Amino acid sequence: MIIANEEHILTKAKQVAEVAKKYKQIGDEQAQLAPQVVEAFRTTAYTLLTVPKAQGGDGANLHDFLLAQEAVAAGDGAAALSIGWHLSTMQDLCESANWPEGMFEKFLKEVIQEHKIVNRAASEPKTGSPTRGGLPETKAMRDGNDYILSGRKTFTSMAADLDYYLVTAYVEEEDAVGSFLIAREINGVRVEKTWNPMGMRATGSDDLILEQVRVPADCYVEKGRKKPGPKGSLLHIPACYLGIAKSARDEAVRFAKEFQPNTLDKPIISVPHIREKIGEMDLELMQARHFMYHVASLWDSYPEKRHMMGPELAAVKVNATKAAVKVVDLAMRIAGGRGLSKTQPFEQHYRDVRAGLHNPPMDDAVLELLASHAEKKDN
Secondary structure, rough: OOHHHHHHHHHHHHHHHHHHHHHHHHHEEEEHHHHHHHHHHHOOOHHHOOOOHHHHHOOOOOHHHHHHHHHHHOOOHHHHHHHHHHHHHHHHHHHOOOOOOOHHHHHHHHHHHHOOOOOOOOOOOOOOOOOHHHOOEEEEEEEEEEEEEEEEEEEOOOOOOOOOOEEEEEEEEOEEEHHHHEEEOOOOOEEEEEOOOOOOOOHEEEEEEEEEEEHHHHHHEEEEOOOOOOHHHHHHHHHHHHHHHHHHHHHHHHHHOOOOOOOOOHHHOOOOHHHHHHHHHHHHHHHHHHHHHHHHHHHHHHHHHHHOOOOHHHHHHHHHHHHHHHHHHHHHHHHHHHHOOOOHHHHHHHHHHHHHHHHOOOOOHHHHHHHHHHHOOOO
């Protein structure tokens, strides 16, 4: 049974998905979300999905957040992944932000009233993924009541469309790593168009350049590097790739129902090896989705156990992305050579779904985590 809040959230998601699908090709060509998609995030207030109801948002739990993201990804995976970073960041901040007095309240008011969008800018050219623990080369130097930041950030999804960046930097006076809230319009902030990948092109994950950016001291909002703990909000990543896979599956079934070569007296959906591939796709999706939503429900139902759920959360991502790749590969086999055509949706599914293998957490890190967990558990 769908409860009222879930139905409200899914209605929003489907509205966004329709717009995202309509402008999907433009985003892919331009390597940036079409303005109409970004506007849809704001006008539908999809940006408030994970903000608690008491603070003016929809108060989506993790399970409903993933349902919504999967729905948006069925329209366009790049749109879902892009806004997913904002939504996961807001969920984490609303739960645990410990900013200088008044700063978070001021920031949240803008998010609520003006539907502003934020993302973390943490990756750098030489340090790679922040999950690997590299020290940022972006520097923050104290200058009176201000800080001055300089550096380059990579993989900044929606870089040109964000209103705020949460920038990690090495704070020299403290010999520590912290994060700064930086508005897009501040002098010295610019986006360099560097994003030219094979897939997930519309995320517009360009480089963020900081050149002697001066911000007040209270913009230093997160001091010290927190010991990483399990983050349920990061399941927006596997939800996105399962949404892409579901879309590819649906297109493959539609294609099989409609395509009839002159060697057959009926569409290819009647051919045994095509039916076998459809069955395989559904089996993969069922297994991956049930695992993901089960873990999400555990996260929602047992908050006191969340600190122990790291292995399950990480395993969901690896399992889902592998399943999604397999489903899209099967869809391509059903479409055959026609699936490579730009006039068909399959080739973009094929390109986009492979990006999931490079989103955190990485497979090798997850397998090591599971092995370490098993070692400790059996001692």
